[in-house]
Amino acid sequence: MENLFKTSTKINDLLENIGQILDITQAQHETVEKRYTAVANQLSQEGSLLSLYQPEILPQGSFLLGTMIRPIMEDDELDVDLVCRLKGKKSDWVQKNLKDAVRDQLLYNNEDYKRMLDEEGNRCWTLIYSCDKFHLDILPAMIGNNNHVNLDEKSFRNLSPSDLENISLRITDKREYNYTTETNPNYWLKSNPFGYAAWFKERSNINQLKRVLASESVTPLPGYKKSKEPLLRIIQILKRHRDIMFGGDEHKPISVIITTLAAKAYQKEANIIQGLVNILETMQLHMRRIYSEKHGREIWYIENPVNAEENFGDKWPGEPEKEDKFFEWLEKAKSDFRALTEMDPSQAYRLLKNILGTRPVNEAVRNLGYDELITENLKPANYSPQLLSVSHREQPRWRMSLSYNCEIYGRFKDITDYKKSKSITAQSVLPKGCEIYFTATTNVPKPYDVFWQVVNTGAEAENSYLGRRGGIFSAQTLGKGGLVQKEHSGYTGTHWIECFIVKDGVCVARSSEFFVNIR
Known part of the structure; x- marks a missing residue:
């Protein structure tokens, strides 16, 4: 186990700072x-x-x-x-x-x-x-x-x-x-x-x-x-992981169960990533199976530490979806946070964005001065982590289980030479009025659903009724089963597009942000 926790100090610092950002403000x-x-x-x-x-x-x-x-x-x-x-x-x-x-x-x-x-x-x-x-x-x-x-x-x-x-x-x-x-x-x-x-x-x-x-x-x-004990930060991170995974699902694990089991499993670890992994590995040991005369079978009992007669899992027998979602979350959380211990900081940054949300992770990177962790594809020269934290950027609505890959490539047709298309790179500066074609590639086996997200920034987009985009939308029928998306360069600024591949209601692949500079 010793080698497991030789993880970068940067990752632990990120988790601590993410916890601070997830907290309510003063x-x-x-x-x-x-x-x-x-x-x-x-x-x-x-x-x-x-x-x-x-x-x-x-x-x-x-x-x-x-x-x-x-x-x-x-x-x-x-x-x-x-x-x-x-x-x-x-x-x-x-x-x-x-x-x-x-x-x-x-x-x-x-x-x-x-x-x-x-x-x-x-x-x-x-x-x-x-x-x-x-x-x-x-x-x-x-x-x-x-x-x-x-x-x-x-x-x-x-x-x-x-x-x-x-x-x-x-x-x-x-x-x-x-x-x-x-x-x-x-x-x-x-x-x-x-x-x-x-x-x-x-x-x-x-x-x-x-x-x-x-x-x-x-x-x-x-x-x-502002400064809190490691257990509090761990619980805040686990609660956000649950929220990202299940969104508004009424059957998602309730906070008192996560809090109680995490506190029972906590062994005074000062290192947050070590505490997270240890808690998730031993959390289930603090639940027990008992025979319930009311239900005529064995049920899970999650005991209130100050009232042994109260079972925090009392709704599970009547609503089995709640029990299923808890164990589904627990296995996913185990996998995600154990994977962090085996990643370099840049890989960890990408995973943290997907399991805890883009905004708090980028804000933590900015607060700590860890800009070198940013690995978005075709990152523009004027990039800053704050760019990706705009309030009108919609968060993904699906449970995230990213077991496949997705990449985006872009080409545009300049109005000065409309017959030829040109690849978009980090150095590309597109004029207004261009047609832009984004193509996503993925190794997800069919069938699946494709969703896109276009986020516009800059004063022109902000001041336009139609320009302030940030929502996630279902792919249109433009070629390759929705893997091609057509856009126009209408507003000066730095914008980006993402692609999400959803299978059976779960997001199984997500691209990096693909940036487009328009001047």
Whole structure:
């Protein structure tokens, strides 16, 4: 195994920087914090019904853990999970009463929240901040009747089961059979986001001399951190790998499963690529098969580390696609990140673009000054990594499994000598008004579908209604089953074209960017 991890420092530096780029920005963090503080003030207004029960708005999930990542498309919304934690309730309130009370106080004399409130979720109320491009999912919850929060200065490893129970919550869920009947919260669903956060902080801590206090996760208000522990970066990278592979597929592996298994498998590696490979190789060891009387067969059990009764894979038996997609992702991630350890940095750069997305990888290259890694075919003299990171460039919508090759060649016909076509090279400068023919070659066995992407840059294209192209489109019928694409040189600037070969809904080959300079 020792030789396996003699990988370039540049690759590890790239992964660390990619993790930073995938993270939400300080401005986004501060905006979210400002918005949920305003929600807390609304819910705890003096004299209100809820004020009697000392409501607190606290982050949970990836925002609390520090593993949140920005969406692939800049226009997509961030999803921020919050808890509205109450320290009591009316004796006759059932889950529905408590949930409705949170909504009523949220909307009381607040026209903005009335406009922003989404349809009721199973557990949460959601406020949509369209201008800020995120939404807050607010989970009404309360401390159980006999629970209290008093952890003193204990570290997570010293917490007893009763300590964990003391920081657990009872939550509302309209799918529960007793949603409208049970007044005793000890019979409501239990959740423990703060116990989970304490466990996660203990797992991610690489300073063996530092005690991680569980109390830090009970009343959390996490500040923005640019520098993060290796485990957090590893999880951010794994989540982006999943998103690139499956896009918006509703059956893709959920974040809590990836986070939990990665944290259980983590062995305090400081090197990110080594940590990635080790985690992926041992992740499945932290899942177990158990016999389920409910299902009459063995099922996978992914245990919540702070609640042994909760199986994070509980939906798999009823939705086998979720189980299939998890193992499909795990095998692909193993293959991809192990391959990185055997590549030189330039090869790794190409692979990282395909499995983590062009924009964060190129931005990391630019931040680190590693421009020599860029290997795009026919790279123009005025090339910069920032060129490929334009916001209107659509990300591929398919799962990527690049097991075949695809290359592009280009020729153009100059208006001054229309009868002859000329090859396009890195030094070619095309005038406006040319016809351009791009031909793709591939070793993918038929049948397959061909898609192209043309990205225009420069002021002329930006200022033209039709010129700002960046979308992926299905090939037309121009020769060779769609492997020939005709274009015109209409706008001054540096532009490029890519070709994607898709078989059975999976992208199995992808060309490099083929650049065209028009002056």
